[in-house]
Amino acid sequence: MTAVVRRATPAEAEAVADLVRRHNAEQDEPTEHFTAESLIRDGFGDDATLTALVAEQDERLVGFALLHVAYEVPWAARGLYLTDLFVLPEARRQGVGRALVAACARESRDQGRSYVWWVSKPWNEQARAFYEALGAITAPVNAHALTFEAFETLSSEAEDAGG
Numbered sequence: 001m002t003a004v005v006r007r008a009t010p011a012e013a014e015a016v017a018d019l020v021r022r023h024n025a026e027q028d029e030p031t032e033h034f035t036a037e038s039l040i041r042d043g044f045g046d047d048a049t050l051t052a053l054v055a056e057q058d059e060r061l062v063g064f065a066l067l068h069v070a071y072e073v074p075w076a077a078r079g080l081y082l083t084d085l086f087v088l089p090e091a092r093r094q095g096v097g098r099a100l101v102a103a104c105a106r107e108s109r110d111q112g113r114s115y116v117w118w119v120s121k122p123w124n125e126q127a128r129a130f131y132e133a134l135g136a137i138t139a140p141v142n143a144h145a146l147t148f149e150a151f152e153t154l155s156s157e158a159e160d161a162g163g
Contacts, residue, residue, distance in 0.1 A: 003062060003096040005103040008052035013039045015061050016052055023064075023086035027121065051080070053103050055087065055096045063087035065100045067107060070117060079115035080108040101134055119143060 008016050013036035020039075021031045043050040043066075055063035063086055070081035082104050087096045104116045119141070120127045132138065146154055 003055040003057050003091070003094070003099050005053055005055050005099045008039075008043070008054045008064070010040050010044050012054065012061065013037075013043075016054060016064055019061060019064050019086055019088070020066075020084065022088070023084060026086075027124075050083075051107060053100060053107065055091075055100050057091060057094075057096070062091035063096050063100055065104050067104055067116070070115075072115070072117075075114075077115060078111075078113045079117060080104065080111070080113055082116050082118035085118070097130060098134065 016039055017034055017036045020034045023029075024031045024034070039050070039052060042048065043052045049068055051067040053065040053067070054061050064084070065082060066084045067080045067082055070079045071077070072079065082101070085097065085100060085104075087100070101116070108114070108116050118131075120131065128138065
């Protein structure tokens, strides 16, 4: 069964947020933070920073991809970062994931960008095999993030220093 991939609409924000919660639960990530309201705030309007693509089969959303702007200094290249990709278990192995990633590449190209990149968890062998089948390269990286207390502490340092 073929999936139609397109940009999400604000009216679908709750359905997309439900899919995100399912994805986050599957990935052992928090499920309570991403909401329909956060998608509307960050994905639509003049100040949008997130692009939401959805896959639809038989008038039902079965997957999504969330993207935001990225830049690679070594290549002086603009691209998109695929922050999340998810297909409902019952819709997997039907080309939905491939169609979503292809739409991400098209979105990047249509914006005058030259790549899409993403990360996956080391334990997610099924995802890695899928990405390799797409022709994606895999490079070992360590991801780092400042969050919560460490973020507040360090950002306050810059404020205190006049920066």
